[in-house]
Amino acid sequence: MLTKLRSQFSRLWLKTWSLVFTEMSAQEIIWLLRPGSHISLLSTRRVSMIVSRVRLIAILFAILTPLWSLLDIWAFPPEIWHGLVAMRLIATAGFAALVLSLRKADDISPLGAYRALGFLLLIPTAFFLFSYLHMSQFNLHGLQEAFGVGYAYLPFVMLAGLSVFPLTAVESMGFAAPMLLAQVAAAILKLPILDWPTFAASFWLLMLITAVSALAGLSQLAFMIVLVREAMRDGMTGCFSHTSGAELLDLQFIISSRSGNPLSLVFLDLDHFKRVNDEFGHDAGDRVLTNAAEAIRGSVRTGDILVRWGGEEFVLIMPNTDARQATVAIERVRKAGLGNRPDGTPVTASIGIAERMVDARESWRQLMEMADTRMYEAKKGGRDRIVGPLATAGQ
Numbered sequence: 584m585l586t587k588l589r590s591q592f593s594r595l596w597l598k599t600w601s602l603v604f605t606e607m608s609a610q611e612i613i614w615l616l617r618p619g620s621h622i623s624l625l626s627t628r629r630v631s632m633i634v635s636r637v638r639l640i641a642i643l644f645a646i647l648t649p650l651w652s653l654l655d656i657w658a659f660p661p662e663i664w665h666g667l668v669a670m671r672l673i674a675t676a677g678f679a680a681l682v683l684s685l686r687k688a689d690d691i692s693p694l695g696a697y698r699a700l701g702f703l704l705l706i707p708t709a710f711f712l713f714s715y716l717h718m719s720q721f722n723l724h725g726l727q728e729a730f731g732v733g734y735a736y737l738p739f740v741m742l743a744g745l746s747v748f749p750l751t752a753v754e755s756m757g758f759a760a761p762m763l764l765a766q767v768a769a770a771i772l773k774l775p776i777l778d779w780p781t782f783a784a785s786f787w788l789l790m791l792i793t794a795v796s797a798l799a800g801l802s803q804l805a806f807m808i809v810l811v812r813e814a815m816r817d818g819m820t821g822c823f824s825h826t827s828g829a830e831l832l833d834l835q836f837i838i839s840s841r842s843g844n845p846l847s848l849v850f851l852d853l854d855h856f857k858r859v860n861d862e863f864g865h866d867a868g869d870r871v872l873t874n875a876a877e878a879i880r881g882s883v884r885t886g887d888i889l890v891r892w893g894g895e896e897f898v899l900i901m902p903n904t905d906a907r908q909a910t911v912a913i914e915r916v917r918k919a920g921l922g923n924r925p926d927g928t929p930v931t932a933s934i935g936i937a938e939r940m941v942d943a944r945e946s947w948r949q950l951m952e953m954a955d956t957r958m959y960e961a962k963k964g965g966r967d968r969i970v971g972p973l974a975t976a977g978q
């Protein structure tokens with residue numbers, strides 16, 4: 584029942600937003616809804632953006648929160664400002680602790696980013712509740728009342744602040760919910776400043792601000808998704824670019840080491856490619872490259888990752904594939920062909936294969952070096968052949 588409802592909601596979400604974000608694919612629009620299926624490159628960029636913004640806001644608040652005490656001292660009698668200043672100092676310590684905990688932002692996980700953002704919002708939410716509770720014990724008039732009402736605006740500021748984070752719709756709702764509940768709690772505590780008509784009006788406004796913030800967060804995320812997609816792919820061949828390929832390989836190496844599953848890496852360098860450029864021109868060379876990439880992709884599993892590593896060099900990352908399986912797959916690629924040169928002769932490649940376990944490599948760079956060395960062996964051995972950890976397969 585719940586699954587059916589969820590899939591119906593996803594379909595409705597897809598239909599609605601594909602009218603707005605026309606440049607995004609169906610999968611990318613689902614990424615705007617919830618983070619579950621985000622690709623790792625998007626996750627890492629999002630985590631670092633969330634964390635750096637949390638850090639910036641926490642630094643600002645760690646400075647402004649104690650400074651505001653001067654106004655409290657000026658506006659309120661000691662019995663009120665004593666409590667307020669004490670709470671401000673606790674909040675400042677919280678913000679400072681948050682900044683310190685985010686010093687090493689490089690190795691923060693998505694969960695760590697959630698925790699940081701949650702903590703950033705928790706401090707003012709708690710401050711709002713306690714300050715309101717504290718001030719409700721006093722009868723405020725004139726300027727003091729104006730200052731007191733000012734405290735009631737804190738949830739508005741916090742909810743508006745959510746808009747600076749590239750959050751999915753589900754995340755925005757999740758982070759806004761405790762602040763909305765804090766507002767409800769403040770009303771239930773029957774605070775003197777907040778009567779029911781005022782509460783209803785302000786709650787309505789809070790909901791509107793939440794919706795606008797969520798929309799702003801979604802737009803940021805949409806922009807980020809498009810940027811990541813463009814940076815990820817090599818525009819000409821459609822393969823993963825060198826940078827994203829290196830990140831994906833790093834991730835696959837970690838997954839493979841943890842799970843104990845094999846990971847094969849294939850280095851393919853097209854043979855005598857310079858001659859195509861020299862004899863038929865650069866455009867013909869580009870077509871040969873695009874056709875070769877297409878041919879490789881067409882002959883391997885969908886889970887395999889094809890990267891354009893350099894000019895006429897391709898790297899194929901094969902998760903859960905041992906050296907024997909990789910050799911079989913690459914033989915299949917060679918058999919299917921890599922397309923033709925403009926003169927009709929088949930395109931060939933010198934291929935090096937390395938596998939994490941059988942080659943006992945400790946990092947993806949070592950594995951890459953091994954595959955690269957073997958590719959050169961294949962070149963030296965006469966080209967159009969595979970050199971792998973098991974055997975050398977020639978023409």
Ligand SMILES: Nc1nc2c(ncn2[C@@H]2O[C@H](COP(=O)(O)OP(=O)(O)OP(=O)(O)O)[C@@H](O)[C@H]2O)c(=O)[nH]1
Nearest residue numbers: 852853854855856857858860865866868869894895
């Ligand atoms: N058309 C085209 N050519 C490129 C591109 N990137 C690199 N190249 C060319 O690829 C050629 C690679 O030449 P070499 O490294 O000498 O290799 P090769 O001619 O394939 O010879 P072997 O690798 O030894 O078989 C150079 O001429 C580059 O200019 C590209 O995007 N498009």
